[in-house]
Amino acid sequence: MKKKWMRWLTALLVLLSFLGFSGINHVQAADDSLQKVKDKGVLVMGTSPDYPPYEFLVNDGGKNTTVGIDISIAKQIAKDMGVKLQIKSMDFDSLLVGLQTGKVDMVISAMTPTRERKQSVDFSELYYTAEQSIIVNKADAKLYKDKDSFVGKKIGVQTGSLQADLAKEQMSSSPQLGLAKYTDLVLALKSHKVEGIVAEEPVALTYVQHDPDLALINGKFTLDPSENGQAIGFAKGATTLVAAANKSIDKIKKQGLIKQYMTEAADKMTTNTTDTSMIHYWKYFAKGIGYTLLITAISVVIGVILGTLLALMRLGKNKLLHALAVAYIEFVRGTPLMIQVMFVYFGLGIFLDIPALLAGIIAVALNSGAYVAEIIRSGIESIPVGQTEAARSLGLSQKQTMQSVVFPQALKNIWPALGNEFISLIKESSIASIIGVTDLIYQLKVVQTATYKGVQPIIVAMVIYFVLTFGLSKILGYFEKRMKHDEATH
Numbered sequence: 001m002k003k004k005w006m007r008w009l010t011a012l013l014v015l016l017s018f019l020g021f022s023g024i025n026h027v028q029a030a031d032d033s034l035q036k037v038k039d040k041g042v043l044v045m046g047t048s049p050d051y052p053p054y055e056f057l058v059n060d061g062g063k064n065t066t067v068g069i070d071i072s073i074a075k076q077i078a079k080d081m082g083v084k085l086q087i088k089s090m091d092f093d094s095l096l097v098g099l100q101t102g103k104v105d106m107v108i109s110a111m112t113p114t115r116e117r118k119q120s121v122d123f124s125e126l127y128y129t130a131e132q133s134i135i136v137n138k139a140d141a142k143l144y145k146d147k148d149s150f151v152g153k154k155i156g157v158q159t160g161s162l163q164a165d166l167a168k169e170q171m172s173s174s175p176q177l178g179l180a181k182y183t184d185l186v187l188a189l190k191s192h193k194v195e196g197i198v199a200e201e202p203v204a205l206t207y208v209q210h211d212p213d214l215a216l217i218n219g220k221f222t223l224d225p226s227e228n229g230q231a232i233g234f235a236k237g238a239t240t241l242v243a244a245a246n247k248s249i250d251k252i253k254k255q256g257l258i259k260q261y262m263t264e265a266a267d268k269m270t271t272n273t274t275d276t277s278m279i280h281y282w283k284y285f286a287k288g289i290g291y292t293l294l295i296t297a298i299s300v301v302i303g304v305i306l307g308t309l310l311a312l313m314r315l316g317k318n319k320l321l322h323a324l325a326v327a328y329i330e331f332v333r334g335t336p337l338m339i340q341v342m343f344v345y346f347g348l349g350i351f352l353d354i355p356a357l358l359a360g361i362i363a364v365a366l367n368s369g370a371y372v373a374e375i376i377r378s379g380i381e382s383i384p385v386g387q388t389e390a391a392r393s394l395g396l397s398q399k400q401t402m403q404s405v406v407f408p409q410a411l412k413n414i415w416p417a418l419g420n421e422f423i424s425l426i427k428e429s430s431i432a433s434i435i436g437v438t439d440l441i442y443q444l445k446v447v448q449t450a451t452y453k454g455v456q457p458i459i460v461a462m463v464i465y466f467v468l469t470f471g472l473s474k475i476l477g478y479f480e481k482r483m484k485h486d487e488a489t490h
Helices: 002-029 033-040 069-081 092-100 138-143 162-170 182-190 201-209 239-254 257-272 279-315 319-333 337-350 356-381 385-393 398-435 440-451 455-489
Strands: 042-047 056-060 063-067 084-089 106-111 121-123 132-137 155-158 176-179 196-200 214-218 231-235
Touching: 033 042, 033 069, 033 239, 042 069, 042 092, 056 257, 056 279, 056 440, 063 069, 063 257, 069 084, 069 106, 069 239, 069 257, 092 106, 092 121, 092 231, 092 337, 121 239, 132 138, 132 182, 132 201, 138 214, 155 162, 155 182, 162 176, 162 196, 176 182, 182 196, 182 201, 182 214, 182 440, 196 201, 201 214, 231 239, 239 257, 279 319, 279 356, 279 398, 279 440, 279 455, 319 356, 337 356, 337 398, 356 398, 385 398, 398 440, 398 455, 440 455
Parallel strands: 042 084, 042 106, 155 176, 155 196
Antiparallel strands: 056 063, 106 231, 121 231, 132 196, 132 214
């Protein structure tokens, strides 16, 4: 009887499991991605605005404004959906991560729907097709005819792009330099770090037209018609969003709007390069300084508090707290800050919608906390044990001994190292630019893209960083002298 009852129970569980999975599949089949966008009233677009004429930044009254062919297409799609368009800027090789983690609803960044990308992303139909060219230094233009002329020559490509795949497959004898930004690739070309840059013809023409030292040659690549072109990327299974985008693309094609968008982009590029002096872009650098100092200041406060707590946990007698502190410190110190920034923004972003600026602050602060903890721990351990014993013998509690005897002396010992950590934070905060935080490095890239100048913005940024770090070091040095003076008088 018991065995029979068990068989019936097993059969019932199997039936419920089958019905449950069937229900899940049914829910998954009913895609509501378009409805979700309409409900929130905003269509979030991810792009890498360093690829004129598709997407680039202009100086609009001192503000960063993203414009270009892709932006015009996105605006039309949002208009047809009856929602507002929101643009999120990030590195090209982070766009699909942002799409898969829900940071953006779609990616429009002159992206080609390759077979590899289609495995994890759904694409719209192609909205534009272009030839592939190679940008070279004008002085070397006569040396090259096509891709086959670059045997043994180093080639620059954008990381994660179709051009990188083409160069790997059809220019296998040419070493590659992969960078996230085209502005950096052009700088590498002009400084002879590479001999050519593989780029789509409209992009190549844009850079060549705005820089007399560059020239363009036909790459003569063999292209797959199904993969040669630009499409819009969506999360896997977002069929209703894809269908809505395809309707807008069909409308754009029928009305011949792409040519209009290209003309508008060309006009904005001309206006953008009317005055390319660094003084003209001072508001950009000022904004970058503001965000850099904001990230640094908040990270310092959080880092010191967290570091002090971790140091006390590690020095304490509680084995569990000691183990947790050691594990945290070693893990953070053993992983790059860039990975930590991306994890907070993209990884935790799956569960929480963390803005880029907040994600950057959190990552930098958590990273700083681990290093501050070791600095404080070493300072506390540098105080002779006899002083602690003497304080306790005088009736001071452990807390009073730490506050009045140990920590004040430890602070004097660790102040130089702690000051170096604060100065390092100013420079390390620049890593937050990879997720679109408009700090000084991000603004540097913006000015490079807007002016087609590579070196001048770098020099300005270097001077600014030097002024910030030198000024902070002088302030910290002043307080260090005060501590030594107070110690001498006592």
